[in-house]
Amino acid sequence: MTGTPTIGIDLGTTNSAIAHAEGGNIDILPNVTGDRTTPSVVAFDSRAEKALVGKQATNQAVNHPKRTVFSVKRYMGSDQTILIGGRNYEFTPEELSGIILKKLKQDAEAYLGQTIESAVITVPAYFNDRQRQATKHAGALAGFDADRIINEPTAACLAYGLQTARDKTVLVYDLGGGTFDSSLIEIDSGIFEVVATNGDTQLGGDDWDMAIVEWLEERIEREHGISIEGTLAAEERIFDAAQQAKHDLSTRQTATITIPFLEFEGDTYDIEATLRRDTFERMTRDLLDKTINLCEALFEEAGYSERSIDEILLVGGATRMPQIKKRITEYFDREPSKRINPDEAVAIGAAAQAAIINHEILPASTPGGTTAPTANTERTPATQTVNNTVLLDVAPQSLGVGLIDLENNEPYYHVIIERNTPIPVRNSYMTTTAQDSQTEIEIPVYQGDSDRLEENELLDEFELGPLPKRPEGVANIEVKFMLDENGILNVSARDVDHEIGDEIEIQSVFGFTDKELSIMQQNLPEIQ
Numbered sequence: 245m246t247g248t249p250t251i252g253i254d255l256g257t258t259n260s261a262i263a264h265a266e267g268g269n270i271d272i273l274p275n276v277t278g279d280r281t282t283p284s285v286v287a288f289d290s291r292a293e294k295a296l297v298g299k300q301a302t303n304q305a306v307n308h309p310k311r312t313v314f315s316v317k318r319y320m321g322s323d324q325t326i327l328i329g330g331r332n333y334e335f336t337p338e339e340l341s342g343i344i345l346k347k348l349k350q351d352a353e354a355y356l357g358q359t360i361e362s363a364v365i366t367v368p369a370y371f372n373d374r375q376r377q378a379t380k381h382a383g384a385l386a387g388f389d390a391d392r393i394i395n396e397p398t399a400a401c402l403a404y405g406l407q408t409a410r411d412k413t414v415l416v417y418d419l420g421g422g423t424f425d426s427s428l429i430e431i432d433s434g435i436f437e438v439v440a441t442n443g444d445t446q447l448g449g450d451d452w453d454m455a456i457v458e459w460l461e462e463r464i465e466r467e468h469g470i471s472i473e474g475t476l477a478a479e480e481r482i483f484d485a486a487q488q489a490k491h492d493l494s495t496r497q498t499a500t501i502t503i504p505f506l507e508f509e510g511d512t513y514d515i516e517a518t519l520r521r522d523t524f525e526r527m528t529r530d531l532l533d534k535t536i537n538l539c540e541a542l543f544e545e546a547g548y549s550e551r552s553i554d555e556i557l558l559v560g561g562a563t564r565m566p567q568i569k570k571r572i573t574e575y576f577d578r579e580p581s582k583r584i585n586p587d588e589a590v591a592i593g594a595a596a597q598a599a600i601i602n603h604e605i606l607p608a609s610t611p612g613g614t615t616a617p618t619a620n621t622e623r624t625p626a627t628q629t630v631n632n633t634v635l636l637d638v639a640p641q642s643l644g645v646g647l648i649d650l651e652n653n654e655p656y657y658h659v660i661i662e663r664n665t666p667i668p669v670r671n672s673y674m675t676t677t678a679q680d681s682q683t684e685i686e687i688p689v690y691q692g693d694s695d696r697l698e699e700n701e702l703l704d705e706f707e708l709g710p711l712p713k714r715p716e717g718v719a720n721i722e723v724k725f726m727l728d729e730n731g732i733l734n735v736s737a738r739d740v741d742h743e744i745g746d747e748i749e750i751q752s753v754f755g756f757t758d759k760e761l762s763i764m765q766q767n768l769p770e771i772q
């Protein structure tokens with residue numbers, strides 16, 4: 245086999261997955277320990293020169309909590325750096341995500357026996373330009389080109405073959421380990437419009453685990469007269485047992501929990517308990533209610549009713565809990581689709597997008613299938629369809645510049661690219677100098693949908709120059725916005741009268757230059 249493999253990556257908050265498309269099949273690639281998903285956790289040695297990623301990193305968390313990083317995705321696109329070992333070593337979110345991606349790449353390369361040069365990476369639909377840019381940079385640090393960044397719910401739709409659908413409204417209900425996202429998507433012949441998203445970045449499968457933890461701790465206190473709250477090592481074991489029980493209850497009516505030799509203040513205890521599925525469902529009902537309320541708020545915001553939904557996709561590992569399917573079916577009066585393993589759907593869709601980019605054969609599109617998930621959906625079924633559809637997403641939010649109204653000296657928001665415009669898209673506006681002999685112009689770029697400038701997010705500030713000296717207001721500068729297919733903004737400028745375009749340098753204030761990225765890449769810790 246020659247050429248570089250066609251790869252899609254779900255870079256998740258809790259877990260990540262990598263999928264490979266070839267000859268009309270899409271496979272999830274197992275990591276070196278044979279698992280189909282890898283915890284998005286990074287752990288460092290004492291000098292932060294070596295890193296562990298995945299399950300091994302999670303295992304180190306109890307002994308070295310200050311050297312173990314969870315949920316770095318929450319910080320992507322921010323200036324926040326993460327201190328390792330208390331204070332000594334500092335990493336950017338891009339570097340930490342880059343380490344996770346590098347591990348996924350290494351394991352996949354070992355499995356395939358091929359070098360990965362590019363991949364499609366997914367991001368939440370609400371990610372703004374900076375967060376998308378940060379994700380692309382993380383790919384570069386991992387040593388590959390993120391040749392497309394796509395929305396997670398869009399990827400889920402692709403995994404279900406919905407790119408060929410006409411006029412379809414889809415709800416993607418995505419419950420992961422630590423986050424809940426609901427997205428309403430309008431699909432029409434390859435154009436995916438994320439109409440609205442709603443969610444809770446602090447609600448996920450972990451909360452269902454914690455409900456069992458609390459239940460167990462109460463029992464232990466009642467039966468053994470000890471309160472282990474705050475005892476890290478003992479709590480860790482209880483948490484693991486609780487999560488195992490939650491997983492067991494997805495396929496069984498009762499789960500037996502045994503924690504032998506639980507150490508607490510010099511003594512050991514043997515813990516045994518039985519948890520029934522209906523008890524578990526009763527004690528987590530408020531959590532499930534929260535997700536339904538968020539979906540209701542989503543419909544309200546978008547002006548839709550639950551009746552207008554044609555298909556519901558369940559995504560995220562926590563949707564394996566039967567209570568989710570049961571409740572969604574009751575609420576919508578229809579069964580959700582969960583034909584594809586919910587924790588693999590996003591990576592599979594990313595690989596489908598990569599296949600479309602490379603003009604490869606795609607798996608069969610069988611939208612609407614609602615068979616129960618099998619424990620090991622190894623591959624999506626093959627078909628001979630060569631899909632040449634141009635897949636398009638839309639601009640998630642409007643993009644514009646901050647200008648000053650010369651009449652009243654007030655700042656205002658001038659939109660250059662409207663929200664929901666199919667991407668890629670270009671647009672431009674004319675600007676000029678405000679003072680005599682001015683040689684530089686600053687362009688503050690905002691993203692958002694408020695009429696008021698200050699209510700939108702300042703994405704970046706570009707400095708444009710050098711310009712030839714002229715009296716104020718004489719220069720005619722055309723500033724071009726190009727929102728690429730990744731939802732990432734590129735800005736260029738042209739001095740119309742002087743035919744200088746290339747000479748005008750546009751310097752971004754945020755983000756990293758290629759040179760900075762290359763230095764960061766060289767200094768990345770070795771992955772063990």
Ligand code: AMP
Pocket residue numbers: 256257258259260281419420421422448449450487490491492494559560561562563564565586587
């Ligand atoms: P994700 O972030 O999509 O990988 O989802 C991770 C969440 O899915 C964690 O809270 C897991 O405990 C949960 N999960 C994985 N498998 C199961 C299962 N069989 N039953 C219930 N929850 C599960």
